[in-house]
Amino acid sequence: MYIPRFVVAGTHSGVGKTTVSLGLMAALRRRGLSVQPFKVGPDYIDPGLHRVAAGCYSHNLDSWLCPEPELKTTFARYCAGAQVAVVEGVMGLYDGMRYQGELASTAQISKITGTPVVLVVSARGVGRSLAAMVKGYLEFDPKVNMIGVVVNQAGSRSHAELLRHSIEEELGVPVLGVLARHGQLEIPGRHLGLMPASEMPGLPGRLEQLAGIVDEEIDIDRLLSLAGKAPPLDCELPGCDPVVRDVTIAVAMDEAFNFYYQDSLHYLKELGAGLVYFSPLNDTALPQPVNGIILGGGFPEVFLPRLSANRAMRTELKSMARRGVPIYAECGGFMYLCSDIYGMDGISYPGVGLVPGTVKMQNSLSALGYVTGKLQKNCLLGRAGDLIKGHEFHWSTVSGLSPGHAAYSLQGGRGQDGRRDGYTLGNLFASYVHIHWRGNPGAARNFLLACAKYKAGGR
Incomplete structure (x- = not known):
């Protein structure tokens, strides 16, 4: 070509x-x-x-x-x-x-x-x-x-x-x-x-x-x-076999949550997922039926008054979690799922409360760089010891989380290797790490299979 x-x-x-x-x-x-x-x-x-x-x-x-x-x-x-x-x-x-x-x-x-x-x-x-x-x-x-x-x-x-x-x-x-x-x-x-x-x-x-x-x-x-003098592109375009069928994932998408690699979302579609979108800022309920939820990164800290005022959406997400719907959140989505969020003005706002931690915005970068995460336990994305590649870039910190529920042990980025990040429990996986699903095919398949299992009646 x-x-x-x-x-x-x-x-x-x-x-x-x-x-x-x-x-x-x-x-x-x-x-x-x-x-x-x-x-x-x-x-x-x-x-x-x-x-x-x-x-x-x-x-x-x-x-x-x-x-x-x-x-x-x-x-x-x-x-x-x-x-x-x-x-x-x-x-x-x-x-x-x-x-x-x-x-x-x-x-x-x-x-x-x-x-x-x-x-x-x-x-x-x-x-x-x-x-x-x-x-x-x-x-x-x-x-x-x-x-x-x-x-x-x-x-x-x-x-x-x-x-x-x-x-x-x-x-x-x-x-x-x-x-x-x-x-x-x-x-x-x-x-x-x-x-x-x-x-x-x-x-x-x-x-x-x-x-x-x-x-x-x-x-x-x-x-x-x-x-126009560039050489022809030397590669083939292989197909992708779906791993699930008729599985619907609700993806948070609005001014507060819009940090997604577009090809990463396309990859989920190639694996058989259907994507629907919702706004944690403006919607009071999720589209139905939903078999999984993704909350990406963005700027929740800029919209804290509106996010906290939308109690209906916060209640809806907690209800979906109790039903066993698989929920994956990264960076801004991770922050939003925490119990409390202190903005850059120092004011505390309530989050969803699925992650029992407190977020505090800082005046400078807290972490920046590529990281490799080792899963700490069997979870939504894989088995204990599996490695996942990602990137982190955030100005906030989270406190109050038990090391026993950490999602990853991280290497790379700013800070000491072996540091813990995120939170995972049951059908929930949330952390600061941004991943590209195509670059982590095992994690993508595990997440979608968990969504298919939920649809079939398993928790």
């Missing part, structure tokens, strides 16, 4: 990868092209922004969460039918899992998928020296196919011309565009990163402005010509 494609990479975080990526997606879509977006790494917010810009779901490409064969087929599966693929990188081009070389880096994803790289560099406070920086990125790994540079945040027209001349004449690398400083188009953020698309009603208009700027300041025709 063949598709023109490129990766938008950066020298470091904050250089403007997301702005350039969104602008290019929107500009290409405005030209009438079918654009398939992707995001490198364990990110939830950027794919939501991509969806608005490109008009279709964006998918994560993470070589640590998912093995290379699954990653390649995922990429090919979602590229099918599109006219161009745009991959937004993560952090700097060569940044990946700590002390593991290129693992999980944008550079590695570029090589696995055969996708050429456009490097975004910042022009702030630099002149000809920028060419030296680009030279370093160009030569650090010659196997990375860098097809061009986009210079961001140029101070003036003469500044832009100096940078263009230095890079093109001294390195022979095409400068595909030089963007001026457009501060009014920056995407607003909060403590976990950028603001989610669901909370920015003016986002479509902002992206339309950005598309116009990118169309004017980046040579898109030249970019498409270079992207």
